[in-house]
Structures are given as structure tokens and as C-alpha cells.
Amino acid sequence: MTSNIxxxxxxxxxxxxxxxxxxxxxxxAAKLFDNVVVALGENVDKKYSFSLYTRLKLLKQxxxxxxxxxxxxxxxxxxxxxxxxINAQYIIRGIRNTTDYEYExxxxxxxxDICQDVSTIFLIPPRNVAEVSSSLVKxxxxxxxxxxxxxKYVPESVAQTIIEWEQSRRDxxxxx
Numbered sequence: 001m002t003s004n005i006x007x008x009x010x011x012x013x014x015x016x017x018x019x020x021x022x023x024x025x026x027x028x029a030a031k032l033f034d035n036v037v038v039a040l041g042e043n044v045d046k047k048y049s050f051s052l053y054t055r056l057k058l059l060k061q062x063x064x065x066x067x068x069x070x071x072x073x074x075x076x077x078x079x080x081x082x083x084x085x086i087n088a089q090y091i092i093r094g095i096r097n098t099t100d101y102e103y104e105x106x107x108x109x110x111x112x113d114i115c116q117d118v119s120t121i122f123l124i125p126p127r128n129v130a131e132v133s134s135s136l137v138k139x140x141x142x143x144x145x146x147x148x149x150x151x152k153y154v155p156e157s158v159a160q161t162i163i164e165w166e167q168s169r170r171d172x173x174x175x176x
Contacts, residue, residue: 007032009090009121010083012039012074014134015055016048017158018062021132024125025094030066032121037086038063042075049138054161061157080111083118091120096130141166 011029015022029036038059042052050058056073063069074082083091091111093104101122108120124130132153140146140153141162151159 006034007090008035008037008086008088009033009092010037010039010079010086010088011092012041012079012082014043014046014048015040015059016050016134017055017137017154017162018058019129019132019134019137019154019158021094021096021125021129021153023062023155024129025092025123026063026066026069028123029092030068033090034068036066036069036092037088038069038071039079039082040071040073041079042073044076050161050165058158058161062155078111078114080114080118084115089118091118093120093122095122095124096133137162 009029009032011025013022026036026038040052040055040059048055052073056071059071063071077085079091093107095101095104104120104122111118111120137150137153140150147159147163150162154162
């Protein structure tokens with residue numbers, strides 16, 4: 001007997017910038033769920049390297065091949081409340097290491113206290129993208145030859161955006 005219930009999940013992050021690690025999670029979620037909302041979370045108290053518009057544009061570019069992926073944003077809202085508001089039954093979280101695990105485990109318990117109808121699913125990426133994070137990518141920018149190294153961790157459209165961002169930063173610095 002098959003169920004006609006559409007399995008809907010949300011995968012949220014700042015995606016500042018989106019990396020191959022994020023894309024791996026998105027690919028897996030697309031295989032597991034009927035509908036996946038990739039939600040770009042915006043916290044007005046947090047400083048981002050890339051604008052909401054740029055991050056949204058890049059996310060849409062790198063997920064366009066998936067028929068069951070929707071890219072959207074939410075602002076200053078608990079993820080569990082956002083998940084409920086879009087009728088998602090699942091929250092997807094990536095676990096890269098024990099630090100991620102401890103944090104995500106705690107968040108899973110808090111989310112469960114708020115709403116028991118939404119389950120958290122943990123995905124552990126393969127070794128080749130397990131240590132890739134937005135912070136790591138941004139930390140590589142600047143040293144001689146950084147462009148080639150960054151290209152290993154992000155799609156080309158994202159690498160191009162990072163290169164333009166860094167050039168803009170350097171131009172601003174040189175005009176001071």
C-alpha cells in the first residue's frame with residue numbers, strides 16, 4: 001500500500017556562499033523527498049559577505065536542474081516555525097563533524113519541544129565535501145592562486161561571484 005502524502009522537507013542555511021557540501025545535501029534531499037524547500041535564512045543581526053539577492057540568485061542557479069526543489073527565503077524566524085508555516089514534515093541538516101552533531105542534536109531537541117510534528121533528518125556528506133563550509137571558502141580568498149583553490153569547493157558561477165566580490169573589495173581598499 002502506497003501513501004499519497006507528499007513528503008516535504010526544508011533545508012535551510014545562510015549559503016554565504018553556497019558550496020559543493022550544500023549541493024550534496026540538496027541532491028540527497030531531492031532523492032529522499034517529494035518536495036524540498038531550500039530556504040535561505042536571513043538574520044538581520046548577522047553580517048553576510050554576499051547580499052540576500054546574490055545568495056538567492058546563486059542558489060537558484062545551482063539548483064535549477066532539480067524539478068522538486070524550490071528556493072525561497074525567510075527572515076528572523078525559528079526554522080521550526082518556518083517549517084510548520086510551509087507544511088514541511090521534515091527539516092534536513094548536514095553533519096560534518098562532532099561539533100555540528102552536538103549543536104544539531106541540541107537544536108533537534110529544542111525544535112521537538114516546540115513542535116513534535118516536524119522531524120529532523122541528519123545527512124552526513126562524503127569525505128570529499130565533509131569539511132567544506134562557507135567560512136572555509138571565504139577564508140581561502142586573498143592569497144596568491146586562491147581562485148583555483150576556491151573553484152574546487154564551489155560551482156563555477158559561485159567562484160565567479162567570489163572573484164568579482166574580492167576584486168570589488170580590493171578596488172574599494174585601493175581608493176581609500
